[in-house]
Amino acid sequence: MEVSEKLTWIELDKKHFFHPSSSIKDSYEKGPVVFMERGEGIYIYDADGKEYVDGLSSLWNVNVGHGRKxxxxxxxxxxxxxxxxxxxxxxxxxxxxxxxxxxxxxxxxxxxxxxxxxxxxxxxxxxxxxxxxxxxxxxxxxxxxxxxxxxxxxxxxxxxxxxxxxxxxxxxxxxxxxxxxxxxxxxxxxxxxxxxxxxxxxxxxxxxxxxxxxxxxxxxxxxxxxxxxxxxxxxxxxxxxxxxxxxxxxxxxxxxxxxxxxxxxxxxxxxxxxxxxxxxxxxxxxxxxxxxxxxxxxxxxxxxxxxxxxxxxxxxxxxxxxxxxxxxxxxxxxxxxxxxxxEKLVENAAGMGILLQQGLEKIKNELDIVGNVMSRGLLGHIEIVKDKTSKEAFSSSHKVASQITEQAFEYGLITRPIMYNNTDIIAICPPLIINEQQINQLLDILQESIKKIMGRI
CATH class of the missing domain: 3.40.640.10 (Type I PLP-dependent aspartate aminotransferase-like (Major domain))
Known part of the structure; x- marks a missing residue:
């Protein structure tokens, strides 16, 4: 999408689109975070052609992946x-x-x-x-x-x-x-x-x-x-x-x-x-x-x-x-x-879910701010903590899970921060068609994102 065209769409969005589950003020003043253009498999592409792993199946729902004609x-x-x-x-x-x-x-x-x-x-x-x-x-x-x-x-x-x-x-x-x-x-x-x-x-x-x-x-x-x-x-x-x-x-x-x-x-x-x-x-x-x-x-x-x-x-x-x-x-x-x-996607979710759990456990063992991981099939979470032994959380002002998901977004992975009652959680929910190589890609981006934020806090 040309820059001038993109700016036009951003202005139209700010003026006319009341976004669900979004900051009203940020939507009005800043416009959209991203314009998505198309999807294929576990990937989604923005208007500039950048590729993202859809690590949340959009809103926990694109089970068979994008672009199914x-x-x-x-x-x-x-x-x-x-x-x-x-x-x-x-x-x-x-x-x-x-x-x-x-x-x-x-x-x-x-x-x-x-x-x-x-x-x-x-x-x-x-x-x-x-x-x-x-x-x-x-x-x-x-x-x-x-x-x-x-x-x-x-x-x-x-x-x-x-x-x-x-x-x-x-x-x-x-x-x-x-x-x-x-x-x-x-x-x-x-x-x-x-x-x-x-x-x-x-x-x-x-x-x-x-x-x-x-x-x-x-x-x-x-x-x-x-x-x-x-x-x-x-x-x-x-x-x-x-x-x-x-x-x-x-x-x-x-x-x-x-x-x-x-x-x-x-x-x-x-x-x-x-x-x-x-x-x-x-x-x-x-x-x-x-x-x-x-x-x-x-x-x-x-x-x-x-x-x-x-x-x-x-x-x-x-x-x-x-x-x-x-x-x-x-x-x-x-x-x-x-x-x-x-396509035996229920079975694939079970099989890839084992790899996801193993990968999450590895991240937990290697990174000091990962306190807990949980998963079932292709639905998982990572909880970020200040201290593993005491389970002490970071103060809410740090918004560490948000920082990590923003960093992951820069690296090409869409996830979701969940911050509630002094817990910092990152949710993971990729399409059921995901394969072993793509699981590893998701986990690698996630781990690098956490490491990057660890260096800042």
Whole structure:
């Protein structure tokens, strides 16, 4: 792109584009950080032709990589035939039915009925409404509260924000919706109660404490991410999620697994919850179902819950979205799942995930400011600390994780800093098509970036 053309686009951006999740002041005064032009495989290219490793799959979602023409073709073919029809009032079409059947075949246990949305926030809001509606139909309208967790991220619509346990999101649009309460996050490395080794017991106890405090008869659901994504890529201790399932069974509470990030191969299984040997009552999904090529999300409901809804319902389910089950979006999702299956990308995520974990451990062992690393499949984190022994963090004014990600960006790697409650974390989430050479490229850039910043602080 010519300099004059680029400057024109920057000015137009500053004047007209209200960027999501960005500094309003910086957007207005400075304009965009970068103009992206095209993508191919695990790489994305800016308007000047510079190549970047997309180490976050854009927003945790470009699972099959960039530039997949077959996904564009699937949308085009469907649009030529039937671009759009709604699915209200029992209207239907083949792509939605085919996709619902396919997702049901991939989901664990008896999760077999799909309600479609346009994205993750809508999916989680829908799950909350379904849970509350379910108990109303059973004559338990007092069951409306949702237990989420500290450091949770469930989206930015009002219900999803209320479930989110990150203050920056909660403070923006308050007051929040009623009935959302938060238990402790199961982050063993930062647990101050279970030294020397945390097994997640205190995080489970905090759920019991909330149930005792609020009354089990008022709790409709517990929502958990199998791996907490935007809260720091936190993998729970072994058996933690099994313990949550036992709590739900004991008190008659529904269990919702938020698989918006972890679904469709990201962790080395089709759904992240499968690592735990647990079947929730609902799974919410989005992102990886289309690899971000077109907006789509949904809720997968257990056959048991759906049967009870059918049995007790005598009225219209007054909930849904204009684009629920959008024909073109469903067609793209079907092709995306076909690519993941045919190219064995779930298996690749598992295999490359082992290499990623080994590489992260190597970085931890070699660099003094890397205190902790975690990963599952192609989803990982590095926590930066001032002192490894004490786990002392740098002061928030240093913004070390931000410095490292900015340096990595200069070197051609896109990652994401997560700074919350005095923790400096760098998130890693490359496309599922990544190979061994590219894993090494990502890790090399990351290590060099950390070394560079170590020399400055």
């Amino acid at each position: 077959e996904l564009a073709e699937s949308a085009s073919e469907q649009m030529k035939k039937l671009a759009y029809t709604h699915s209200f009032s029992r209207f239907s079409h083949k792509p939605a039915v085919q996709l619902a059947e396919k997702i049901a075949s991939l989901a664990p246990g008896d999760l077999s009925v799909v309600h479609f949305t346009s994205g993750g926030s809508e999916s989680n809001d829908s799950a909350f409404k379904i849970a509350r509606h379910y108990f109303k139909l059973k004559g338990q309208s007092q069951r409306f509260k949702i237990i989420a967790r500290d450091r949770a991220y469930h989206g930015v619509s009002m219900g999803a924000t209320s479930a989110t346990g990150l203050s920056i999101f909660r403070e923006l649009g308050g007051p929040l919706a009623a009935g959302f309460i938060h238990a402790s996050a199961p982050y063993s490395y930062r647990c101050e109660e279970c030294k020397p080794e945390c097994k997640g017991d205190c995080a489970i106890e905090s759920i019991y404490d909330l149930i005792e405090q609020e009354g089990a008869e008022t709790i409709a659901a517990i929502i958990i991410e199998p791996v907490q994504g935007a809260g720091g890529v936190i993998i729970p201790p072994p058996d933690y999620i099994k313990a949550v399932r036992k709590i739900c069974d004991k008190f008659g509470i529904l269990m919702i697994a938020d698989e918006v990030i972890t679904g469709f191969g990201r962790t080395g299984k089709w759904f992240g919850i499968e690592h735990e040997g647990v079947v929730p009552d609902m799974i919410t999904f989005a992102k990886g179902v289309t690899s971000g090529y077109i907006p789509l999300g949904g809720v997968v409901i257990s056959e048991r819950i759906y049967r009870e809804l059918v049995e007790h319902s005598n009225q219209n389910f007054a909930h849904g979205f204009t684009y629920s089950g959008h024909p073109a979006a469903c067609a793209v999702a079907l092709k995306n799942i076909e690519i993941i299956t045919n």
